Amino acid sequence: MTENYRLVEVPNMGKVEFPASMSDDEVANVIKTKIMPSQTTAQPPTQDVNFSDRLKSAAMRVGQGIIDPVTAGAQMLTNALPGGVVKAGNQFNNYLADKTGLVDRLPEGGLNQQIKEDEIRYQQQRKAAGSEGIDFARMGGNIISPANLAIALKMPQALTTGGRIATGVGAGLLSGGITSPVTSGDYAKEKEKQMLMSGAFGGAIPAVAAVVSPKVNPQVQMLMNEGVTPTPGQILGGTFQKIEDKLTSMPLLGDAIAYARRKGLDEFNVAALTRALKSIGSKTESMGREGIADVRGKLSDAYNNLLPNLTFKSDATFSSGLNNLKQLASQLPESEYKQFNKIIADQLENKMTSSGLMNGETLKVVESELSRQAKGYLGEQSFDKRQLGSALEEALNLVRQNLQRTNPPLAKELGKINEGYAQYARLRDAAGRQGSLEGKFTPDQLAAAVRAQDKTLGKRAYSEGTALMQDLTDAGKSVLSPKYPDSGTAGRAALNIGGAGAAGAGYISPELLAAGGAASLPYLPYGRQAAAALLTKRPSGAGAMAEALRKFGPYSVPTTSQFNQPLRIEIIGNGGQQP
Numbered sequence: 001m002t003e004n005y006r007l008v009e010v011p012n013m014g015k016v017e018f019p020a021s022m023s024d025d026e027v028a029n030v031i032k033t034k035i036m037p038s039q040t041t042a043q044p045p046t047q048d049v050n051f052s053d054r055l056k057s058a059a060m061r062v063g064q065g066i067i068d069p070v071t072a073g074a075q076m077l078t079n080a081l082p083g084g085v086v087k088a089g090n091q092f093n094n095y096l097a098d099k100t101g102l103v104d105r106l107p108e109g110g111l112n113q114q115i116k117e118d119e120i121r122y123q124q125q126r127k128a129a130g131s132e133g134i135d136f137a138r139m140g141g142n143i144i145s146p147a148n149l150a151i152a153l154k155m156p157q158a159l160t161t162g163g164r165i166a167t168g169v170g171a172g173l174l175s176g177g178i179t180s181p182v183t184s185g186d187y188a189k190e191k192e193k194q195m196l197m198s199g200a201f202g203g204a205i206p207a208v209a210a211v212v213s214p215k216v217n218p219q220v221q222m223l224m225n226e227g228v229t230p231t232p233g234q235i236l237g238g239t240f241q242k243i244e245d246k247l248t249s250m251p252l253l254g255d256a257i258a259y260a261r262r263k264g265l266d267e268f269n270v271a272a273l274t275r276a277l278k279s280i281g282s283k284t285e286s287m288g289r290e291g292i293a294d295v296r297g298k299l300s301d302a303y304n305n306l307l308p309n310l311t312f313k314s315d316a317t318f319s320s321g322l323n324n325l326k327q328l329a330s331q332l333p334e335s336e337y338k339q340f341n342k343i344i345a346d347q348l349e350n351k352m353t354s355s356g357l358m359n360g361e362t363l364k365v366v367e368s369e370l371s372r373q374a375k376g377y378l379g380e381q382s383f384d385k386r387q388l389g390s391a392l393e394e395a396l397n398l399v400r401q402n403l404q405r406t407n408p409p410l411a412k413e414l415g416k417i418n419e420g421y422a423q424y425a426r427l428r429d430a431a432g433r434q435g436s437l438e439g440k441f442t443p444d445q446l447a448a449a450v451r452a453q454d455k456t457l458g459k460r461a462y463s464e465g466t467a468l469m470q471d472l473t474d475a476g477k478s479v480l481s482p483k484y485p486d487s488g489t490a491g492r493a494a495l496n497i498g499g500a501g502a503a504g505a506g507y508i509s510p511e512l513l514a515a516g517g518a519a520s521l522p523y524l525p526y527g528r529q530a531a532a533a534l535l536t537k538r539p540s541g542a543g544a545m546a547e548a549l550r551k552f553g554p555y556s557v558p559t560t561s562q563f564n565q566p567l568r569i570e571i572i573g574n575g576g577q578q579p
Contacts, residue, residue, distance in 0.1 A: 057129030061137035068138070071115060078111045216536045219475035224536065226271040226472065229528050231260045234479050235535045247519075248485075256520035258485035260528050265484055268476050269440050272430075275469060276423035279416035289439035292424075292431050299420045300371075303400075306414065307364045310407050314356030318402040325398065329391045336388040343373055344395060363403075370396040378428075393425070426453045426469055437484055443476025444483075 004020040008027055018027050126135070220235050233244025248254040269287040276295050277283050280302045284294045322344075329340045347369045351362050358366065370392055377389030400421070404414040429449035430441040441449075450469050454462040461467040465474065522531035 053129050057126060057131055058137045061126065061131070061135055062140055074111065217479065219478045221536065222471065222475045223268070223271075223479055224532065227274075228264055228267040228271050228476075228480075229260075229532045230264055230479050231257060231528070232522050232531050232535060233257075234261075234264070234481075235532060237479075250519075253519045253523075256523035260523035261481045261485050263528065264480050265442060266440070268443060268480060272427060272441075272446060272469070272472060275472065276420045276427060279419045287440055288437070289431065292428055292439055295420075295424050295427065299417060299424060302420075303367070303417050304364065306410060306417070307367065308360040309410060310360050310363060310403055310414075312352070312356075312358035312363050312399070312403060313406045314352060315402060315406060317405065318398055319356075321398045321401075322395065325391065325394055329388075332387055332391070333384050336384050340388055340391055343370075343392060347373070348395065348399070363399075366399065367396070370399070397421075422453075423469055426450050429453060440484070442483055443473050443480055447473035447477055 005017040006020050008016055008018050008031075010016045010031055018030070022030075131137075216235070217237060220230055220237075223230060231244060233241040244257060248257050266287055269291065270285065273287065273291045273295050274283045277298055280299065282298050282302075284291055284298070286294045326341070326344070329337055332340065348366055351366050352358050374389050374392035374396060377385050377392065380386055380389070397418075400414065400418050404411045404418060407414065426446065426449045427441075429452060430436065430446040431439040433441065433445045433448065436442075436445060446469070450467050450473050451459060451462045454460075454467045456462075456467075459467075462470060465471075521527040
């Protein structure tokens with residue numbers, strides 16, 4: 001039954017709650033017979049409590065916290081027993097009391113009453129030692145209690161933040177149920193409050209841990225190292241990214257999110273183009289068609305600067321490769337096949353001496369003409385013409401690879417240029433794919449180009465994740481948007497609907513606009529970088545702190561007894577009523 005309470009001032013204890021149904025005489029009797037005797041050894045707190053007393057008090061409170069889960073388990077089991085078992089006698093209660101070290105014999109009210117009376121004595125001793133406020137020492141004892149740690153270590157550890165929140169709620173409910181004793185009031189009602197508070201606390205801890213030291217996705221970190229800044233939702237992933245996806249329809253905020261995602265894809269393009277130039281110590285700030293042309297021009301300049309110092313000498317590997325290429329080209333339609341053979345004869349084979357030599361000047365002409373012809377055919381609408389362009393490009397690669405083998409002093413520089421050209425070929429393919437935005441590509445489009453350019457048998461390198469530039473495309477596909485957002489989002493459209501006034505369908509309240517503007521800050525210039533740094537960078541010790549929160553936080557929720565709350569006394573017998 002529901003019981004109301006009233007506060008009574010008790011010497012050296014402050015306010016204590018008594019059932020409202022008790023008369024003044026009954027309250028006075030309880031204070032005289034139950035409470036005051038237990039205060040004979042307790043002294044009122046003074047201002048000159050020495051350090052030794054405080055240390056002893058702290059140790060006592062830690063010890064209390066350690067045994068709290070054991071006490072709570074015994075209390076829960078006792079209250080869960082069928083009435084007939086308890087009615088048979090107090091032997092079981094006494095057995096539990098003996099095993100938990102509470103007392104030798106229980107009072108008339110049973111284990112619940114004994115726990116409440118023990119709590120009174122505990123708080124008296126705490127006050128006598130000058131301890132006020134939240135009982136942090138007892139909370140620490142709760143956390144390190146073997147009973148609590150055993151549960152925490154056995155709980156499964158979820159991999160995602162959403163999963164950790166769900167696990168935290170469950171762990172909190174469990175902790176509030178079996179590891180926190182009820183020290184005042186009706187057991188069922190107070191236990192329900194404990195479990196609800198503990199569940200909420202346990203669910204909040206993983207979110208706090210994600211902020212203290214988020215477990216940054218390695219692919220997110222790799223993109224950021226390349227100069228790409230994902231949005232907060234893309235960084236946190238999972239549930240957070242789903243929420244961010246839904247927020248794209250909000251006024252102002254939706255446009256800000258779309259802007260941030262477009263900027264992320266732009267930065268991805270610049271990072272990919274810069275990859276092709278990194279080997280020659282250069283970079284680009286351009287993207288789209290301008291960026292593709294910039295990469296080709298800088299690689300060409302580097303190669304042309306090296307050509308005068310090179311000598312071409314056809315070796316067995318080159319001859320074998322060229323013969324294999326001719327065999328493959330025979331699969332082209334007759335007109336394209338004849339054209340391939342003519343270009344190879346005129347622009348390559350006839351430029352060599354009988355011993356397969358070319359000087360730097362001749363080599364420059366061969367290089368320039370093969371490159372021009374390949375580029376021209378690759379830009380044709382006809383599939384067969386583009387295949388011819390690819391064959392000529394492969395012939396050019398054979399020449400460059402031969403140069404690297406036959407010019408050892410310059411092999412390293414040539415290798416860097418050839419690596420840049422190999423990456424450029426993939427970028428050019430991605431920029432020319434259907435759906436690219438004026439030469440700007442998405443991670444999916446670049447990934448398709450990377451796979452198409454994989455020359456290993458059965459696309460082995462791509463299937464194993466080792467194809468050239470695949471690390472970048474895999475990270476981009478995993479983290480970034482699959483397509484460029486439109487410049488005008490649903491949020492912007494909402495602002496333009498029904499401009500007839502406040503009653504129009506498109507009316508947006510000033511409050512909503514203000515909220516949307518404030519929430520947009522992490523997606524705007526400078527705010528993007530600041531938000532990303534906040535979510536991914538922490539001091540070295542933050543990781544250990546966050547891991548401890550994830551694992552043990554849900555089990556450290558304080559019980560009501562750990563605050564300076566009024567003690568609630570329920571008297572069974574002596575005129576009182578049992579709730």
